[in-house]
């Protein structure tokens with residue numbers, strides 16, 4: 105080997121080796137992360153990746169998902185050209201067409217839906233990807249449809265709504281200054297490793313932890329000073345019982361409550377119902393531990409709480425349970441105080457970057473007026489009142505039933521059918537559409553139902569504006585040319601807006617126009633200049649936090665106070681919702697004799713992200729089969745050992761997976777990750793097992809039966 109060959113083999117960058125380091129970003133998980141990546145590129149191909157040193161998210165590190173990027177972007181089933189369906193829906197038979205043909209067909213068919221049934225008959229949907237959402241929303245509104253909606257119908261928004269009900273805005277934990285961290289459904293070792301590191305550092309410095317989880321996890325083992333293990337979806341009752349002890353013993357901040365909290369007397373009366381006589385039966389948590397939690401809260405006055413964008417709210421009583429937990433902060437005076445929970449207006453994509461933007465203006469200024477209500481608004485009035493977008497959990501029902509009005513077209517970016525409970529209903533709905541476009545990197549089962557499939561490019565093949573906490577901003581550049589004819593989602597939406605000549609000049613100007621004029625103008629930063637910086641740069645000073653300022657000024661709630669009793673709900677008795685954070689039983693109404701186990705699905709695993717990485721060989725090899733965790737004693741009872749197959753059945757259907765006997769889940773619980781096409785957790789859930797407050801699906805609490813599946 106020559107010296108040069110050796111250098112190429114070692115992937116050493118330089119003009120002689122032809123290897124260049126380009127800076128890009130991992131877009132596989134959520135906007136709260138988005139780690140920096142050095143992509144080593146040779147001859148237009150990424151040959152190596154590593155975490156970017158000095159990047160505010162990851163500073164040189166990458167997780168098992170981030171490290172998958174190279175295999176992910178080069179997955180064999182990447183869609184390379186626009187496609188037109190030639191077979192039956194779902195069959196997967198397509199022929200390539202040009203972009204011009206695709207746009208022309210989409211324009212014609214969407215306009216036909218509009219003409220025949222009205223603009224609201226077309227829904228604009230986005231799956232988990234987020235970076236283009238402002239543009240997709242504008243596209244929907246420019247078309248005249250109120251039906252913009254997304255995966256956030258099942259993620260984060262319910263927690264956001266709980267905060268809006270209580271405090272008018274989202275509040276984040278100031279855990280750097282807390283004495284006690286209430287890690288309620290807190291699994292950062294698997295769901296966000298940077299938070300796990302941070303938690304471990306704070307633990308070293310003396311921060312105390314209460315961890316509340318249905319399972320044993322690294323957090324319960326490494327962080328918890330007290331571990332409470334409630335039954336799925338009983339969190340509200342548990343929080344009320346803790347509150348009751350705090351109130352009975354006078355361990356609350358009465359002057360603070362008198363001044364800044366609304367509805368305390370009624371709330372205090374209500375939580376009396378959760379006590380020594382019933383709490384263990386409802387939640388499975390011994391009363392002594394409830395008292396211990398209250399004692400810890402009393403002894404460690406500054407307390408904050410994690411955000412929890414998913415598990416607390418993935419129950420039919422989820423939003424109320426979330427409110428019950430936030431109430432603990434209010435009664436102990438830990439809202440709008442140092443070391444407690446602090447209002448953090450989310451300045452961009454719900455991430456608190458520390459600088460105000462005009463994102464909201466861009467999102468809502470063109471929302472059509474005098475149209476029909478968005479999908480789901482009638483069924484989930486609080487959702488509609490607070491969010492005003494489509495509650496996507498009602499989409500398949502409305503397509504199939506046509507009430508209150510017909511929905512005949514769907515324009516989707518990254519639709520995953522296996523995100524919708526009773527997923528076969530969504531497949532059926534897609535089959536019944538008059539026109540359906542899906543845009544994805546891969547030929548998914550959802551894409552196979554589409555009339556037109558468009559190829560989207562990955563974060564390596566395009567640029568993206570990206571702010572980070574601390575007033576930082578970044579704009580990535582593409583590291584490689586798009587694979588095949590793939591285009592970026594924002595390019596697709598804006599080109600379509602131009603082809604259709606929709607009445608929105610800002611939208612037609614494109615993504616950079618939005619970033620420049622609505623996000624950066626106030627900071628005198630130019631998009632072109634931002635594109636030239638290597639690492640995120642500070643564009644704005646973050647205003648220092650002033651304790652109690654928001655409370656003194658008055659919160660954005662009807663009473664201006666922290667509302668234990670929601671004035672919004674009180675003012676709308678016709679909604680049939682409770683103004684107090686009342687507790688209701690989470691499980692569905694199936695016969696407990698016939699379905700003695702509880703099926704919970706979703707708890708994050710390190711190597712997978714929803715449906716995205718199950719087909720990436722390296723990640724798949726870490727967990728080759730969809731596998732359900734069951735308590736070892738339960739396994740003994742039903743006569744299965746590690747690797748045996750079990751059938752999990754509910755009133756909606758059955759799936760077969762391998763079993764993993766473990767002590768991490770309690771007796772009675774069956775835990776399975778989701779997103780697998782061959783073992784679709786959603787297929788055995790009920791599409792109507794939803795939270796009436798938020799519309800969120802109860803992914804984590806369905807009664808089920810389990811039996812050994814004999815090999816055929």
Ligand SMILES: Nc1nc2c(c(=O)[nH]1)N[C@H]1C(S)=C(S)[C@@H](COP(=O)(O)OP(=O)(O)OC[C@H]3O[C@@H](n4cnc5c(=O)[nH]c(N)nc54)[C@H](O)[C@@H]3O)O[C@H]1N2
Pocket residue numbers: 230231232233255258259260413414418517518519520522523543544545546548560561562563593705706707713714715716777778779785786803
């Ligand atoms: N059982 C169960 N189900 C759950 C959950 C649970 O806990 N349990 N969690 C819920 C939560 S919190 C969430 S956030 C959702 C996840 O929501 P999903 O939308 O199901 O998420 P993904 O499977 O990651 O991605 C959807 C699609 O987007 C495609 N995609 C990726 N990048 C791009 C892109 O840049 N452009 C386009 N157009 N497409 C792209 C992917 O290939 C994929 O097909 O799942 C929910 N589903």
Ligand SMILES: Nc1nc2c(c(=O)[nH]1)N[C@H]1C(S)=C(S)[C@@H](COP(=O)(O)OP(=O)(O)OC[C@H]3O[C@@H](n4cnc5c(=O)[nH]c(N)nc54)[C@H](O)[C@@H]3O)O[C@H]1N2
Pocket residue numbers: 133134169259260288289290291292294295296316317318319321334335336337338339412413414415416704706707708709710711712713714804
């Ligand atoms: N590796 C990986 N990371 C991810 C994702 C992924 O798919 N894979 N998804 C991303 C997304 S979209 C989201 S929303 C976040 C979610 O991030 P997390 O909220 O951390 O997600 P989970 O691990 O599902 O749930 C956290 C913990 O809640 C527990 N839990 C489940 N049900 C209950 C309950 O009823 N009560 C209580 N008290 N605890 C319960 C689970 O056992 C789990 O340990 O993760 C993000 N990060």
Ligand SMILES: [Mo]
Pocket residue numbers: 258259260413414
């Ligand atoms: Mo999520």
